[in-house]
Amino acid sequence: DVKVTQSSRYLVKRTGEKVFLECVQDMDHENMFWYRQDPGLGLRLIYFSYDVKMKEKGDIPEGYSVSREKKERFSLILESASTNQTSMYLCASTSGARTGELFFGEGSRLTVL
Amino acid sequence: GDSVTQMEGPVTLSEEACLTINCTYTATGYPSLFWYVQYPGEGLQLLLKATKADDKGSNKGFEATYRKETTSFHLEKGSVQVSDSAVYFCALITNRDDKIIFGKGTRLHILP
Numbered sequence: 001d002v003k004v005t006q007s008s009r010y011l012v013k014r015t016g017e018k019v020f021l022e023c024v025q026d027m028d029h030e031n032m033f034w035y036r037q038d039p040g041l042g043l044r045l046i047y048f049s050y051d052v053k054m055k056e057k058g059d060i061p062e063g064y065s066v067s068r069e070k071k072e073r074f075s076l077i078l079e080s081a082s083t084n085q086t087s088m089y090l091c092a093s094t095s096g097a098r099t100g101e102l103f104f105g106e107g108s109r110l111t112v113l
Numbered sequence: 114g115d116s117v118t119q120m121e122g123p124v125t126l127s128e129e130a131c132l133t134i135n136c137t138y139t140a141t142g143y144p145s146l147f148w149y150v151q152y153p154g155e156g157l158q159l160l161l162k163a164t165k166a167d168d169k170g171s172n173k174g175f176e177a178t179y180r181k182e183t184t185s186f187h188l189e190k191g192s193v194q195v196s197d198s199a200v201y202f203c204a205l206i207t208n209r210d211d212k213i214i215f216g217k218g219t220r221l222h223i224l225p
Contacts, residue, residue, distance in 0.1 A: 042217035045212065102157070
């Protein structure tokens with residue numbers, strides 16, 4: 001069974017803390033994405049990556065950075081967490097064939113106090 | 114720019130009712146269209162897709178037809194079940210890049 005695994009389902013952090021969200025896929029996909037999901041706003045793209053060590057800004061990259069050192073792993077980093085980053089974070093991957101068929105992880109719900 | 118607009122929820126129906134969730138899009142070129150579903154506590158998963166005009170995607174009793182003339186891709190099901198309660202997202206991808214554009218989602222509640 002193909003799988004996208006996010007390291008933490010629930011996290012609670014304090015304002016100013018550094019936060020790492022890890023995502024691993026086992027499908028040898030080239031493309032990986034980080035979204036945040038908020039009520040009434042749907043999914044918003046934070047960053048994406050088409051290859052190892054490559055990253056592109058999405059629609060809302062401010063306050064976030066990413067790392068892709070290995071093909072299967074895509075990490076989202078909040079350098080200094082703020083309360084407005086409380087959200088559900090979803091990782092997804094797809095092959096490079098523009099199929100539009102994203103495979104999602106179960107999500108990481110982050111609360112920043 | 115490219116965009117997807119879908120009806121706002123929540124939508125509440127009784128079991129065995131007919132369902133339509135409207136979705137319209139704006140895109141240059143010839144996009145592929147998708148419906149994703151998110152069950153409670155889970156990530157999104159692909160429900161169905163259509164890659165060209167007049168194509169009909171179907172899965173789990175759901176259907177949607179790619180209507181180029183009305184730029185629409187409405188999701189339909191003839192008889193819903195409690196287990197269909199979820200959030201449904203309409204989405205598109207253009208042939209220009211690999212970015213997928215999602216609508217804001219429609220929450221569906223099915224009452225027994």
